[in-house]
Every structure is written in structure tokens, then in C-alpha cells.
Amino acid sequence: MHPMVIVDEPGTCPICGMELVPLKAGTGGGSASDKPAGERKIKYWQAPMDPTYIRNEPGKSPMGMDLIPVYEDEAPGGSQISIDPVTAQNMGIRTAVAGTRDMSRTIRTVGLIAYDEPKQFSINSKIAGWVEKLYVNETGQFVKKGQKLLEIYSPELVSAQEEFLLALNNRSALASSSFPEIAEGANRLLESSRRRLQLWDISQDQIRRLEKTRKVEKTLVLRAPYDGIVNMKMVNEGMYVKAGRELFQISDISKVWIYADIYEYELPWVRVGQRAEVILPFVGEKSLTAKVVYIYPYVEPKTRTVKARLILDNPGFQLKPDMYVNVRLKSETVKDALAIPAEAVLYSGEKQTVFIALDGGKFEPRPVKVGIQDDNGMIEIKQGVLPGDRVVTSAQFLLDSESQLREAIAKMLEVQSKKTAGGKDASMSADDMSGEDKPAGSDPAGSKQGKQGKAEDLF
Structure with a gap:
């Protein structure tokens, strides 16, 4: 009931009085396996300064440093956790395989018809x-x-x-x-x-x-x-x-401009020369074909959008300035992008993390760098995941909470081991673990039990 209470011997919890349960080996997430290096299997190679840069073979990082091996019994991205199949099923954990695919996106936005500026004239005397x-x-x-x-x-x-x-x-x-x-x-x-x-x-x-x-x-x-x-x-x-003095303004509307609003996150999908479909909602969803001729180099402060200009012929003057139309921009296809479902990515401040499902019911948090997202709910992974990795697409928040808890426990155990090496008592008192103040001389239940237990078995 109180995971912050950790001692190196059997006994009862000083807070609730329940029996302590053993902490399974390998769930602390902080240390590597005790196997010799020759018997350990390399999972992938990682850049020492950028944990998201991983490869299937040794080489150099973008900074020119040698890649270091990461073994299967290590979890460099955080605390590796183990969950039995029944618990995983009850949590609703689902996975998907990372793979390469062609990605594209259709941007749906609103366009405003305007005058062709070079064809506007002022008449004066x-x-x-x-x-x-x-x-x-x-x-x-x-x-x-x-x-x-x-x-x-x-x-x-x-x-x-x-x-x-x-x-x-x-x-x-x-x-x-x-x-x-x-x-x-x-x-x-x-x-x-x-x-x-x-x-x-x-x-x-x-x-x-x-x-x-x-x-x-x-x-x-x-x-x-x-x-x-x-x-x-x-x-x-x-x-x-x-x-x-200006007497008249004359405008030629045989061609019109269309200003399409593009949000900042959609800009990577928009290019000059790109074909666009203009849909006229006032003429029975009639569709016309236009082309992006210019993307304005500034953001509108009120709408936080960038204007993309389209040019459209208007022979019958069906399009009238200040009308609204619907615009669909079909992006160019990004070939062979490594992608995973977008819901697999956890966002925490400036970091993005995914959980990799390993053999034996183990899950490893791994930092990644993401790219573009397409219409099918897939997101590009630039670094951090290899083709064929299985990523968790549901219940990641539960895994993330458990992983962070295991990592905190591992850090506390590391502090205890340092104290033991220095000749201090390795056990952590109930006062320290619970954060409660105890009267001087008090002896919480279980604090004097089992001194002869094995120190290497953690409970």
C-alpha cells in the first residue's frame, strides 16, 4: 500500500502494518545485467549524447562520436518494467509494429476570394x-x-x-x-x-x-x-x-485570388506549385482546380495562420470577391517514412516518449523525435524507433507512471547501497520513508524485526 517504504529485510509496513512484499529482481530499472559482456545480446547502438539516435549497427553519431551498444537487459530511456500477461490484458495494453510507409495529408481549410491586385486600377484627374x-x-x-x-x-x-x-x-x-x-x-x-x-x-x-x-x-x-x-x-x-483626387477604382475580375488560411503545423505540407481543389458551397459543391502560387512570409497575428495565395480563372464571373470557399490541398507523398500510430507518443514538455514492448512482458520507455502526421493517424518517427519495434498504443499513461515510480525506487536503492558501502545502516527508517515526524525514542512496529535476514533480497 505504501511503495515508498523499502527495507532490506522482511517485516511489516510501519504505516499500515501489512506484511512487506518482495521486490522482484530486474524491476528497479537502473542497473544492467550481471551476465558477462560476451553473453549479453546487443539490442541496438545508440549515440552517447542523443538517446533518440539509434541504429542497428555500429557507426558514428551526427556529432562524430562512436555509437555505444545497448544490451537487451538495459533500459537507457528510463526504467524498464515487467507486467504479467493477465495484468497487461486487464490494463488494455495494445501494440502496433513500427514500419515504413508512404505518408500524405489533405489540408482542409477556408479560402477568401479577393481581387487580382495587379489588375486593380485607380482613376483620377x-x-x-x-x-x-x-x-x-x-x-x-x-x-x-x-x-x-x-x-x-x-x-x-x-x-x-x-x-x-x-x-x-x-x-x-x-x-x-x-x-x-x-x-x-x-x-x-x-x-x-x-x-x-x-x-x-x-x-x-x-x-x-x-x-x-x-x-x-x-x-x-x-x-x-x-x-x-x-x-x-x-x-x-x-x-x-x-x-x-481618386474618382474611381476599376478591377478586372476575369481572374481572382484566393487566400487560404494555413495553420503553422500544416506548413510542412504546403508547397508553391501545389495543386488545390476549390469547392464552391454556394453552387452545389462545385469543384474547381487551382494552384498555389505564393506563400506569404508572415503569420496573421489574429488568426495565427499563414496565407497561401491561389489563382483561379473566373470567365463567367461566378466567383465574386469576399466570397468564402472551401479549399483542399493535397500534399506530395513522403516516401518510405518510418511511422507509428500517433496515439503511441506521450508528450511531456519538450520530450516525446514511446513505450517499446519487449519479450517476456517487459516494456521500455524510449525518447523519440517525431515528424509529420498524416490523415490516417500515423506520425513519422525521425529518431528513437527502429523498423519492426512494437510500440504500445494504449495504457501508456499507466506504464509511464509505473516506469517513473520504478526509476525513483532505483535511485533510492542506489543511495542506500552507497550508505552501506560507507558503513552506515542500509535500512531506511519509517520516518524517512513516510515523511511523518515521530516522537523521540518511539519504536515503530517492525523496525526491529528480521535483522538476520538476507541483505541481498529486497522487500
Whole structure:
């Protein structure tokens, strides 16, 4: 009832009075077998500085050190324990064999449809004036390249046209001058006036018409430079606008972007160029094929996800910005990975441990390093397990508790043996084991029994 009470002779428990039971040899988990080294069988070879690095044959560790042998009667990863078959069956212990397999994972996530950023355009006027006529007066309206957007009246524009006509007349008057410098200056003045109109977004057709009719136009027509939809309108008819003010935003949605949220633990499965399946829940689970073109190099602080960008053709404009879709990313297959069931791994802080089922009802805790996990509940083991090892997949917590208890007992026995070697009493008093304070001179039951028992048999 009180496993902390350990003495080197038969007797009764000083706490509850029950008879002490013998502690079986080999369950302390701390010492190797007494057999000669030649008769002991090597189980595997291990790196002296990294217990998870094990091999089936001698060699060098990643640090360049020689691998050391681990024998079958040793448990370097912790305390080796023995459990009889009936108890193991009652505990519900199940095992699985570690083996190589191809691993893959399907990442299911949510995607947000967005505009194709290089196909978003801002329309503004380079001159100040009044909007005389607004041809596009609705948000969401489709426009074609070259379509009229608005007409703007600007006194500066009228002055610039008059200067152009004066320069045009001046060149005609001085073209026949006997001084080439005068004619060349008239040509430069005309080109300068023409250039000024061009920089104000007056088209070549308008300039040619002005040159032909010699009639100043009151308004300037702004035209759409690209195909797309008007996703923002910030101007009304009759409004005064300043130079540089944004009037429209036009976006081409013949192609759209999809931002897929990828959690940090899923990143090892995502690659640029990977194929993705986009499922439209609003169109009867219709499925489209896309491709990952970019993985953003930062994490969204609110969602703790990384954005993966997909590009998808949108010929019928069925996909609309800010819609949600379902995304499935099929990862590339990892070939010949050593894997075990994920439930076999115990996580304790920074350590991962599995229990290896040995012959004779023995179980050995072994530290491991894990890798990726697939859709079938299997997890990759990078170090610590060899192909063919049987790992425990259930009741590991019971085994872990027993293993740690055996290891603690082994450490206490080691302390006792050191005291015995130094001439001190090897037995541990009930006060020390139970942690209770006893009156001076008291003699707990069983503390004086069996002094003539064998010291090598532990009870």
C-alpha cells in the first residue's frame, strides 16, 4: 500500500502494518545485467549524447562520436518494467509494429476570394475642375477599355488649348521665315504645347480634332484605361474635384485570388506549385482546380495562420470577391517514412516518449523525435524507433507512471547501497520513508524485526 517504504529485510509496513512484499529482481530499472559482456545480446547502438539516435549497427553519431551498444537487459530511456500477461490484458495494453510507409495529408481549410491586385486600377484627374457629365454612375458597373467615364471642365485646360492653337498659328506664320532658328523655335513651342495636353490625359484623337477644327473644347473626357468593374465610385455629377483626387477604382475580375488560411503545423505540407481543389458551397459543391502560387512570409497575428495565395480563372464571373470557399490541398507523398500510430507518443514538455514492448512482458520507455502526421493517424518517427519495434498504443499513461515510480525506487536503492558501502545502516527508517515526524525514542512496529535476514533480497 505504501511503495515508498523499502527495507532490506522482511517485516511489516510501519504505516499500515501489512506484511512487506518482495521486490522482484530486474524491476528497479537502473542497473544492467550481471551476465558477462560476451553473453549479453546487443539490442541496438545508440549515440552517447542523443538517446533518440539509434541504429542497428555500429557507426558514428551526427556529432562524430562512436555509437555505444545497448544490451537487451538495459533500459537507457528510463526504467524498464515487467507486467504479467493477465495484468497487461486487464490494463488494455495494445501494440502496433513500427514500419515504413508512404505518408500524405489533405489540408482542409477556408479560402477568401479577393481581387487580382495587379489588375486593380485607380482613376483620377490630373487637373482641377468641375464634373460636367458622369457617364458611369453606378458601383459594380462593367466598363470596357476606352469607354467614357466622365467629362470635366477646367479653366486650365481651356487655357492650354488656346495656347496650343496660338502655337499652331505661330508655326504656320513663321514656317516660311528666312531665319531657320525662328522657324525651329516655333516648332518647339508647338511641340511643348502638345506635350502639355498629352500629360493632362488628352487623347491623340482630341488633339488632332483640335488641330483640325481650331475650336477650343470646354471639357476633357476621361476614359477607362482597362476592362473591369467599378468597385468604388467617389464622384458625383457637378462636383468640383482637385488634381490627383481618386474618382474611381476599376478591377478586372476575369481572374481572382484566393487566400487560404494555413495553420503553422500544416506548413510542412504546403508547397508553391501545389495543386488545390476549390469547392464552391454556394453552387452545389462545385469543384474547381487551382494552384498555389505564393506563400506569404508572415503569420496573421489574429488568426495565427499563414496565407497561401491561389489563382483561379473566373470567365463567367461566378466567383465574386469576399466570397468564402472551401479549399483542399493535397500534399506530395513522403516516401518510405518510418511511422507509428500517433496515439503511441506521450508528450511531456519538450520530450516525446514511446513505450517499446519487449519479450517476456517487459516494456521500455524510449525518447523519440517525431515528424509529420498524416490523415490516417500515423506520425513519422525521425529518431528513437527502429523498423519492426512494437510500440504500445494504449495504457501508456499507466506504464509511464509505473516506469517513473520504478526509476525513483532505483535511485533510492542506489543511495542506500552507497550508505552501506560507507558503513552506515542500509535500512531506511519509517520516518524517512513516510515523511511523518515521530516522537523521540518511539519504536515503530517492525523496525526491529528480521535483522538476520538476507541483505541481498529486497522487500
